[in-house]
Amino acid sequence: MDVIVDRCAGLDVHKKTVVACVRSPGAGRSKRAVEVRTFETFTDDLVKLREWLMESGVTEVAMEATGVYWKPVWDALEGHGLEVLLVNPAHIKNVPGRKTDVNDATWIATLLECGLLRGSFVPPMEIRELREITRYRRQLTEERSRETLRLQKLLEDAGVKLSSVASDTLGVTGRAMLEALIDGERDPAVLAALAKGRLKVKSELLARSVPGRFNDFHAVMARELLDHIDYLDLAICRLDGQVDVLMVPFVDARDRLDTVPGIAKRCAEIVIAEIGVDMGRFPTPGHLASWAGLCPGNNESAGKHKSTKTRSGNPWLTSALVEAAWAGIRTKDCYLAVRFQRIRKRRGEQRALIAVAHTLLIICWHILAEDTIYQELGPDYLAGKDQPDRRRKHLVAQLEKLGYSVELAPVA
Numbered sequence: 001m002d003v004i005v006d007r008c009a010g011l012d013v014h015k016k017t018v019v020a021c022v023r024s025p026g027a028g029r030s031k032r033a034v035e036v037r038t039f040e041t042f043t044d045d046l047v048k049l050r051e052w053l054m055e056s057g058v059t060e061v062a063m064e065a066t067g068v069y070w071k072p073v074w075d076a077l078e079g080h081g082l083e084v085l086l087v088n089p090a091h092i093k094n095v096p097g098r099k100t101d102v103n104d105a106t107w108i109a110t111l112l113e114c115g116l117l118r119g120s121f122v123p124p125m126e127i128r129e130l131r132e133i134t135r136y137r138r139q140l141t142e143e144r145s146r147e148t149l150r151l152q153k154l155l156e157d158a159g160v161k162l163s164s165v166a167s168d169t170l171g172v173t174g175r176a177m178l179e180a181l182i183d184g185e186r187d188p189a190v191l192a193a194l195a196k197g198r199l200k201v202k203s204e205l206l207a208r209s210v211p212g213r214f215n216d217f218h219a220v221m222a223r224e225l226l227d228h229i230d231y232l233d234l235a236i237c238r239l240d241g242q243v244d245v246l247m248v249p250f251v252d253a254r255d256r257l258d259t260v261p262g263i264a265k266r267c268a269e270i271v272i273a274e275i276g277v278d279m280g281r282f283p284t285p286g287h288l289a290s291w292a293g294l295c296p297g298n299n300e301s302a303g304k305h306k307s308t309k310t311r312s313g314n315p316w317l318t319s320a321l322v323e324a325a326w327a328g329i330r331t332k333d334c335y336l337a338v339r340f341q342r343i344r345k346r347r348g349e350q351r352a353l354i355a356v357a358h359t360l361l362i363i364c365w366h367i368l369a370e371d372t373i374y375q376e377l378g379p380d381y382l383a384g385k386d387q388p389d390r391r392r393k394h395l396v397a398q399l400e401k402l403g404y405s406v407e408l409a410p411v412a
Contacts, residue, residue: 009022011061011064012104013064014041016040017039018049019101020053022053041069043072046072046077058082060112061077062119063085064089065087091118121282127277140239150225151170158214162178165199172196175226188211191206254268255268259374261374264327275368285362290313292313293313296309297310322353329356338382
């Protein structure tokens with residue numbers, strides 16, 4: 001194969017070591033010189049690696065995406081005149097045989113010099129920091145939900161039926177009653193008298209829902225769970241404040257994404273954290289949908305199309321857009337709701353939901369790439385896209401299946 005990159009390097013990155021292979025012009029017409037060195041992953045060693053690569057005249061460097069171990073190496077090489085590529089390990093599997101770190105580094109360098117590697121999307125530092133915080137905030141939010149379920153399970157074990165009366169067990173009334181139970185109060189009338197707001201009219205039901213067999217064991221467990229939930233609430237609040245600080249340069253983009261049905265402030269923050277605001281990395285909306293794993297798969301062999309399920313993509317972005325899709329399809333007089341209903345009739349609810357999430361991602365691409373806001377198409381937009389002949393044939397075929405002979409005549 002022809003050499004595209006004259007001087008390049010391949011890195012095999014591990015937790016403690018980095019094996020680097022530099023390929024450069026050698027003696028003779030078709031020979032290539034190969035030099036391999038091993039460095040540790042401490043900061044000063046990574047600086048030595050960078051200096052060696054620059055002294056060797058390397059212009060492009062490629063490495064596998066190995067967990068989080070690639071990040072310090074990327075940070076050490078980025079912005080020093082080196083074009084760094086982060087490559088999906090599935091795209092550069094070597095042929096079976098002898099496998100060593102040196103062989104892996106050499107294989108990566110060989111592919112790179114022939115122009116056979118395509119770098120993964122790595123956003124700029126400010127987006128990467130925003131991404132880490134939004135992901136951690138989501139994990140804490142999910143952990144809070146799990147702790148709430150554990151508390152509900154404990155109350156059911158104690159025979160406390162607050163959830164059968166109050167929609168929010170941790171609301172003002174529910175929290176006051178739980179605190180009283182933990183402090184030793186067992187009189188149903190006293191506990192029911194703690195009701196606030198609209199739950200005051202349900203005092204009788206509240207009195208019947210407590211105290212069950214709530215004892216000291218349940219009090220200890222409930223105290224620990226409530227304290228953990230309070231800690232998570234404070235942590236999430238602090239992260240919200242930090243996200244607001246990091247979002248200052250992207251407030252305009254966030255507000256424009258917020259105009260899309262189903263996408264609220266927090267979802268818009270996740271979208272920006274995962275894909276950034278510069279859509280130059282994704283030439284078309286289809287490229288972005290493919291990268292996110294929100295488009296149909298393509299598996300064809302011998303002229304036969306096999307499974308078309310979506311492939312693995314960005315789970316953080318996908319889950320956020322699916323949640324946004326659930327909210328969007330419940331919006332009245334909305335294009336997304338009509339699209340969901342039309343696809344659900346043919347393909348089922350789950351496929352329809354993924355299709356709406358795909359549509360939301362396409363909308364986000366246009367908003368960010370074209371610096372515009374969302375324009376509602378309306379519930380009748382898809383009706384204008386129907387093909388009358390095809391629809392007529394479909395309806396006639398349905399009636400004929402039911403045993404009717406159909407003759408059509410145009411209305412005068």
